[in-house]
Amino acid sequence: MAKNYVIARNLDLYYRKIMNICCIGAGYVGGPTMAMIASKCPDIQVAVVDINQERINAWNSANLPIYEPGLDEIVSEARGKNLFFSTEVDRYILESEIIFISVNTPTKEYGSGLGQAADLRYVESCARRIAEISKSPKIIVEKSTVPVRTAQMVKTILASTSHQFQHQIVSNPEFLAEGTAVKDLLSPDRVLIGGDLTPEGQIAVGKVSSIYENWIKKDRIITTNLWSSELSKLTANAFLAQRISSINAISALCEETEANVDEVAQAIGADSRIGPKFLKSSIGFGGSCFQKDILNLCYLCRYFRLPEVAEYWEQVIRMNEYQKERFVRRILDSMFNTVSGKRIAILGYAFKKDTNDARESPAIGICKRLLEEKAHLAIYDPKVSRQTILNSLGIKEDQANSIDFCKSATEACQDSHCIAILTEWDEFKNIDYEDIYKNMVKPAILFDGRNLLDIEMIRLIGFVAKGIGIS
Numbered sequence: 067m068a069k070n071y072v073i074a075r076n077l078d079l080y081y082r083k084i085m086n087i088c089c090i091g092a093g094y095v096g097g098p099t100m101a102m103i104a105s106k107c108p109d110i111q112v113a114v115v116d117i118n119q120e121r122i123n124a125w126n127s128a129n130l131p132i133y134e135p136g137l138d139e140i141v142s143e144a145r146g147k148n149l150f151f152s153t154e155v156d157r158y159i160l161e162s163e164i165i166f167i168s169v170n171t172p173t174k175e176y177g178s179g180l181g182q183a184a185d186l187r188y189v190e191s192c193a194r195r196i197a198e199i200s201k202s203p204k205i206i207v208e209k210s211t212v213p214v215r216t217a218q219m220v221k222t223i224l225a226s227t228s229h230q231f232q233h234q235i236v237s238n239p240e241f242l243a244e245g246t247a248v249k250d251l252l253s254p255d256r257v258l259i260g261g262d263l264t265p266e267g268q269i270a271v272g273k274v275s276s277i278y279e280n281w282i283k284k285d286r287i288i289t290t291n292l293w294s295s296e297l298s299k300l301t302a303n304a305f306l307a308q309r310i311s312s313i314n315a316i317s318a319l320c321e322e323t324e325a326n327v328d329e330v331a332q333a334i335g336a337d338s339r340i341g342p343k344f345l346k347s348s349i350g351f352g353g354s355c356f357q358k359d360i361l362n363l364c365y366l367c368r369y370f371r372l373p374e375v376a377e378y379w380e381q382v383i384r385m386n387e388y389q390k391e392r393f394v395r396r397i398l399d400s401m402f403n404t405v406s407g408k409r410i411a412i413l414g415y416a417f418k419k420d421t422n423d424a425r426e427s428p429a430i431g432i433c434k435r436l437l438e439e440k441a442h443l444a445i446y447d448p449k450v451s452r453q454t455i456l457n458s459l460g461i462k463e464d465q466a467n468s469i470d471f472c473k474s475a476t477e478a479c480q481d482s483h484c485i486a487i488l489t490e491w492d493e494f495k496n497i498d499y500e501d502i503y504k505n506m507v508k509p510a511i512l513f514d515g516r517n518l519l520d521i522e523m524i525r526l527i528g529f530v531a532k533g534i535g536i537s
């Protein structure tokens with residue numbers, strides 16, 4: 067009888083139009099994802115809440131806290147109509163039927179699991195808050211990337227704190243990439259939704275699915291059980307990163323053998339079983355997620371006593387570290403083994419183009435190493451702020467004597483001994499390198515860490531030029 071009641075009540079909820087949803091966490095995922103939902107679902111009131119007042123202020127201003135092509139437009143269209151940014155976390159938890167949790171899940175920096183496990187304290191605190199204050203049953207959606215079986219922790223917290231309501235947990239990991247977030251959200255390869263296999267769980271899955279069905283065809287919406295959904299997200303990132311490490315491993319061999327890594331990538335990518343994407347050799351992958359998610363996967367494997375599996379995935383990270391160090395080594399080798407007092411122009415600091423995000427950017431490790439070698443850096447990035455760069459390097463404003471922060475690539479390159487392209491911003495393709503060459507110390511050296519330029523043309527100008535995986 068009780069079960070029938072629950073089903074009837076949830077069916078009622080299912081067929082009623084969803085009116086209020088909220089997302090806890092106004093970051094790189096929460097902000098764009100909710101803006102897209104608001105723009106595609108005028109019937110849904112969407113609130114994005116965060117404890118960071120400064121971030122919320124920025125979302126409510128003309129200068130959004132994150133740079134993403136196309137994002138300004140969709141935010142300004144929906145903001146104030148059915149999209150709201152607020153620090154009133156409790157209010158929107160109370161008002162919402164569906165609550166997305168999109169808080170950060172960084173690598174743990176303390177205690178057990180240090181340096182490997184995901185730090186779930188922010189997810190946990192959201193779950194506790196929802197359990198404590200809710201006055202109606204909620205559908206709680208894990209949007210953050212979490213270790214497999216995290217939903218069990220959330221369920222346990224809800225069951226032990228809130229005795230009144232039967233909340234449902236749904237896993238709906240996000241697959242957007244920064245720099246292409248709007249495009250990815252508009253037309254995703256798939257949306258993944260995992261839930262309990264109970265009738266109530268399936269109703270919750272259906273309800274979350276119905277949001278996306280406003281603009282995404284049903285055949286692109288994959289539904290699974292909770293655990294498959296959680297694990298698929300970590301696995302997808304591990305596979306993507308693995309492809310980059312694989313091609314980067316081959317780039318080292320190319321440099322020794324006169325093979326060209328871009329030609330090898332094209333040749334193997336033409337095989338439909340391999341495919342062309344994620345085969346661009348580089349100074350290594352960066353970003354807030356690949357490394358943390360693989361570390362997390364390795365931690366889980368060890369936890370479940372699968373050390374061979376952990377070692378297999380650890381190699382992807384080792385190769386990435388090797389690639390960054392190899393890049394620095396090649397710069398040193400080309401500059402007579404010393405960069406002390408030499409000006410090196412750093413073009414690009416973001417972990418990839420079209421974002422202002424420098425989290426785990428390969429530029430961080432490379433710049434740190436060059437500073438250790440006593441180089442003078444002239445850094446230019448079109449979107450990453452001076453403060454972000456200083457914070458990422460762990461340098462205080464008054465200690466930044468060895469760094470010039472430049473307003474253009476030309477300014478950075480002026481009087482430099484070497485140019486290092488660390489991010490593939492389109493504008494670096496269109497610089498007048500002949501002019502730049504004239505104003506550099508000779509021999510003028512250029513290291514293209516993204517294989518962005520036609521290296522033969524650059525050599526014709528007179529540069530000693532090197533790319534990745536090109537001898």
Ligand code: NAD
Pocket residue numbers: 090091092093094095096115116117118121155168169170171188191192209210211212240241242243244354355
């Ligand atoms: P982020 O750091 O940009 O944003 C997280 C936000 O959550 C912060 O603004 C923080 O203040 C807020 N927050 C933390 N605890 C809170 C609480 N208790 N109440 C309210 N707000 C709180 O992180 P992000 O890049 O958006 O990533 C979020 C999650 O999504 C992570 O798990 C990440 O792995 C995953 N993810 C990220 C990307 C990406 O491209 N960045 C893509 C897919 C998945």
Ligand code: UGA
Pocket residue numbers: 211240241242243244245303306310343344345346347348349350351352353354355356417418
């Ligand atoms: C990645 C995944 O692509 C997303 O699907 C996922 O949702 C996200 O992580 C996440 O979970 O955070 P993102 O890190 O934003 O997205 O950007 P990517 O395009 O994947 O690039 C990651 C890094 O790999 C960048 O440093 C990029 O320059 C590098 N990369 C990428 C290469 O070196 N070569 C390539 O061929 C592709």
